[in-house]
Amino acid sequence: MNALSYALLCMLARRPCSGYELTKLLQLFWQAQHSQIYPLLAKLEKDKLVTFELVGQTGKPDKKIYSITDRGIAELKHWIQNQPPSMQLERDEFLIKVYAIGLIQPEAAEGLFRERSEALAARRSRLEGEIRLMEAEELPVTDFASKQFGRYLLYQRKLRLVSEELDWIEWALPLFRLSRVVPEPKA
Amino acid sequence: MNALSYALLCMLARRPCSGYELTKLLQLFWQAQHSQIYPLLAKLEKDKLVTFELVGQTGKPDKKIYSITDRGIAELKHWIQNQPPSMQLERDEFLIKVYAIGLIQPEAAEGLFRERSEALAARRSRLEGEIRLMEAEELPVTDFASKQFGRYLLYQRKLRLVSEELDWIEWALPLFRLSRVVPEPKA
DNA sequence: ATTCCCATGTAAGCTGTTACATGATTTA
DNA sequence: TAAATCATGTAACAGCTTACATGGGAAT
Numbered sequence A, B: 001m002n003a004l005s006y007a008l009l010c011m012l013a014r015r016p017c018s019g020y021e022l023t024k025l026l027q028l029f030w031q032a033q034h035s036q037i038y039p040l041l042a043k044l045e046k047d048k049l050v051t052f053e054l055v056g057q058t059g060k061p062d063k064k065i066y067s068i069t070d071r072g073i074a075e076l077k078h079w080i081q082n083q084p085p086s087m088q089l090e091r092d093e094f095l096i097k098v099y100a101i102g103l104i105q106p107e108a109a110e111g112l113f114r115e116r117s118e119a120l121a122a123r124r125s126r127l128e129g130e131i132r133l134m135e136a137e138e139l140p141v142t143d144f145a146s147k148q149f150g151r152y153l154l155y156q157r158k159l160r161l162v163s164e165e166l167d168w169i170e171w172a173l174p175l176f177r178l179s180r181v182v183p184e185p186k187a
Numbered sequence C: 001a002t003t004c005c006c007a008t009g010t011a012a013g014c015t016g017t018t019a020c021a022t023g024a025t026t027t028a
Numbered sequence D: 001t002a003a004a005t006c007a008t009g010t011a012a013c014a015g016c017t018t019a020c021a022t023g024g025g026a027a028t
Helices: A003-014 A019-028 A034-046 A070-082 A093-099 A106-135 A149-181 B003-014 B019-028 B034-046 B070-082 B093-099 B106-135 B149-181
Strands: A050-055 A063-068 A089-091 B050-055 B063-068 B089-091
Touching: A003 A019, A003 A034, A003 A050, A003 A063, A003 A070, A003 A149, A003 B093, A019 A034, A019 A063, A019 A149, A034 A050, A034 A063, A063 A070, A093 A106, A093 B003, A093 B149, A106 A149, A149 B093, A149 B149, B003 B019, B003 B034, B003 B050, B003 B063, B003 B070, B003 B149, B019 B034, B019 B063, B019 B149, B034 B050, B034 B063, B063 B070, B093 B106, B106 B149
Parallel strands: none
Antiparallel strands: A050 A063, A089 B089, B050 B063
């Protein structure tokens, strides 16, 4: 049982999903390819932590709708409460580039930051949309008892982090300009 | 050439380091074990992107101080400016637990969040200390021309993100309490 | 006509973690 | 006396990415 297994279980604890759907939904907090997810679902099924139902579709490929079992729920609960907190991993090539930003021209550096800024702004819009959708639901998502509660918390967190990184970029950009203002001839 | 190779090159572009040192410094934005770093450094050396000098020490094991070559600098510059932005990866088991937070008792959930909060607060203190050190240096770190500039930007970013996550936790904690205040008998 | 979406799966290869191995000096 | 720090390396394994494979329907 690795972390991805638990990520899949907690997705299915919210509602039954196909592997295809899980691959997309998981993007929020644990990016994984379908080639990793399909075999793992098969393994979880073999271990009786999930079950699946084959759903035939017309015009679309058939799909397997997976559900979590009672054993799966128990396993998940146990892990949440007993697994010690593990380090968080961040792998982001942009950060490598920032570290060496002094090697390139300030103009190029600015371009790099603006590119990042645009991607983040787009992401922020999508997050805000999702949050609005959740908040419009019948059972309030801010309620601990809501099945959406955990998901809502994660979206709020992501929105805050994305917004904060945008602020950081706005703070940093003027610093690149300063170095271009300097070369004023002293005569 | 993978991302870690470039991460190592940009570290060495700042100043020469041993593999041991690189392993520690890299924690800031690309966590990797020494078992991954030592063989990669050997490969970079074979490719003439870095060189090393054997430094004998007394009372401590000898070490190899690696430096980046002109070819290494060129390769790094090229990558920074031509490599398209790649997706960012986040792998954090805490987020999985948050997603399924509704499965456990609000008290246990609060414990989980407080634990996270303490770890983040400790991290924030360390970051603030490092930033103060950098800002006390002779050549201003806020200057694009400073060798520390990129590193300074990353520390500022990390500090912002850590602080924002702490704010998020403070925002979320009262939501767990609400569900415990509710069971007030209506008579 | 081409690309995207739906949907599941396998295979090859690269990336990353954990454990093994060594050994003197310093700190708790 | 036990653990941590410095310092480098290898081996085995687990995790993850990219590519291959299939195929209808819808959108551009």
